[in-house]
Amino acid sequence: MATSFTSFCEELHGQVNELHLWLASCSNFDIPFRLTKVTLSEPLRSPPVVVREISQSRYFTDNYCPAYRESSAPPPCDGPPVRYVRHTARRDGHSGDEPDDCQACGAELASLLCTDLRVGGTAGPSTGSTAVSPEPLRYRDVLVVSCNTLTDDVTDVTGKVVRPASGFVRGLRQGGVPVLVVRSDDVRAIAEMAVMEGDDDVVVADRSVVAGLERPVVVLVRGSVMDCDLFNDERFDIMSRCTSQLVWVKTGRP
Structure with a gap:
């Protein structure tokens, strides 16, 4: 062998x-x-604004991976700016040191998704012009990945909730966002997530199951400063899944 x-x-x-x-x-x-x-180092998935964030990963700064090179075909635009949800304890109902269990952070993200990004909305009325309005984003176009494990409700045999979901997940649902929490051991759910089958839900997943996926909207839930080792790098593992809009839920003031 x-x-x-x-x-x-x-x-x-x-x-x-x-x-x-x-x-x-x-x-x-x-x-x-x-x-x-x-060596293939031309960025194809993410817009320039996201590539700049990914390029700060230690995979690149420590020369573990070849650096991105200039695209041979200049992108049509820089991409939408990174959006932030700021978690600050004792501000506007926020609680705890990290956003993972903060219901206010989840509700704020829900507002950003549904109001600002029009996720889950309907196409605008026809104006009779030849211009075609873009289809609104679906909930399944959004991938939420936390550096800590976000959990769903745990119920007993009667359906009674014996352990509620993480505060962040409860906040998303409070804001009217349908959520599917995918566990790392749920093979069926992971397979459906990969091919975008199943219900139209925002997927909340662990970083260990998102390799190879891509979504128009990727939300990184990360509290404190990124103090991680080379093989536990959120920029490389999570931000690189984004094809358009990156949202970062983090601690600290604007």
């Missing part, structure tokens, strides 16, 4: 004739023998 990934590739080459092997990695790891390395 191969003792490393490199030796595994070597053994595979030796046992399979005319093997065409493609590998992908986000790191600068040494590549196995026989493979040709091609």
